Amino acid sequence: MKLVRILVVLCAALLFGQGQPVLPASAAPASPAPVRYWVVGEPRDGQREYLYQIAMLTLADGNRYLEILDLNRDRLQPDGGRLTDALTPLRPGWILELPPDAQGPGVRTGVPPVPQRSRPKTSTGGGVLTYLLPAVGVSVAVLVLGLLRRARRVTPASTPPMASVPATAGEPPSGSIQLITDLEPMTGEPGHRLGVRLLGADHDAGARQYAWLEHDAAPQAQLPVVLGHLAGRRLMLDLAAVPDILTITGRAVPARSLAIDLIDQLNRAGVTVVVVGDVLAGEAPAGTTPVPDFPAANTVVDQLPGPVVVVCGGLRGAQLAMARSLATRTRHRAVPMLVGEVIRARWSVTVNRVRSVTT
Structure with a gap:
């Protein structure tokens, strides 16, 4: 009966929703006020524009990217x-409204060319479609109701859905990556x-991306690290699959x-590790290559x-853009x-001080 009521409501909407009155000229919305906005450009050297970069260029503070996100969500x-969120890839031609104090090259002022949704023209003459469309809607509703009644007679009782089965240890994931989990650290x-x-990966890099390991040895990887463990399994990443950084x-x-633990693992795997400045507070492991800044x-x-x-x-600014394009520029060799205290990327690890997640 609930389904019947829903179908009746739909039919009524089709019957009475055809002739929307036209608003008088006095009811038309006022012209939007001029604002400052940004038009997303084409990727440069394979690197898209992103909110933090736009905030740096227009507001001199990348951390104000959340203001741009809130204005355009x-x-x-x-x-x-x-x-939809800070991880949404910006596409060329997108129009982003900026805070009122935005300035600099690329900042435009005026009414953004917002796309207009086309609406069907209404008619007061009572054309044929005014009566034809509701009739078609009623016919379809009756047909669907009949099919549902017939299916109810022949469909066996539904079985509860199967629980999702975790991937076998060592089995590489398939399709688009979306892994969110909590781990116990291996050391520390x-x-x-x-x-x-882990949100997304560069499939062109040919990397294994990640794998859950039990007692078996780690599979072949270009930049292998084991992050931590959970329920007797270790999570191994191949950093060559990182989409950017x-x-x-955390603390x-x-x-x-x-x-430092990941650096030790990379050193043992024969990977060169370059440490910029004093990011490790003077505790960089032996064998790393120190440099003063990211350009170096x-x-x-x-x-x-x-x-x-x-x-x-x-x-x-420019150094962050340089870092984000490094993996693509080197074909994920680097x-x-x-x-x-950095903004979380699509691949990120946050260290939190909480009670242990395993017992």
Whole structure:
């Protein structure tokens, strides 16, 4: 009976929703006020524009990217897309409203060319479609109701859905990556938990991405690290699959401790690790290559033939853009790892001081 009532409501909507009155001229919405806005450009060197970069260029503070996000969240864009969160890839031609104090090259002022949704013209003449469409709707509703009644007679009782089965240890994931989990760290201070988020991966890199390991040896990987363990299984990542950067955030001391542990693993795997500045507070493991800043690290990467991981602190402006494009530019031979108070990337690990997640 509930289904019948729903169908009746739908039919009524079709019957009485055809002739929307036209608003008088006095009821037309007022012209929107001029605002400051940004038009997203084409990728440069394979790197898209992103909110933090736009905030740096227009507001001189990348951390104000959340203001731009709030102004444009779920707004319809010219290509039909929408900006839903900070990880939504910005597409060329998208129009982003900026805070009133935005300024600098690329900032436009005026009424943004917001896409207009087309609406069907209404008619007061009572054309044929006014009566034909409701009739078709009623016919379809009756047909669907009859099919549902017939299916109810022959369909067996439904069985409860099967519980999802976790991937076999060592089995590589397939399709689009979306892994969010909590882990116990392999080393470091007790009482900490690792919040792991992997959203998307560069499939062109040919990397294994990640794998859950039990007692078997780690599979072949270009930039292998084991982050932590949960329920007797270890989570291994291949950093060569990082879409742009890996961030390790959270409390300073445990975040550095995790970074040092990953560096030791990379050294044992024969991967060169370049450490920028004093990001590890003077505790960089032996065998790493120190450099003063990220441009210097870029130079070292170009001189080395093998895989490289560049460890650095928070970056801004041009240096952050340089870091985000490093993996693509080197075909994932080199990957940046940002440690400390940095914005979480699509691949990120957050070190939290909480009660242990395993017993």
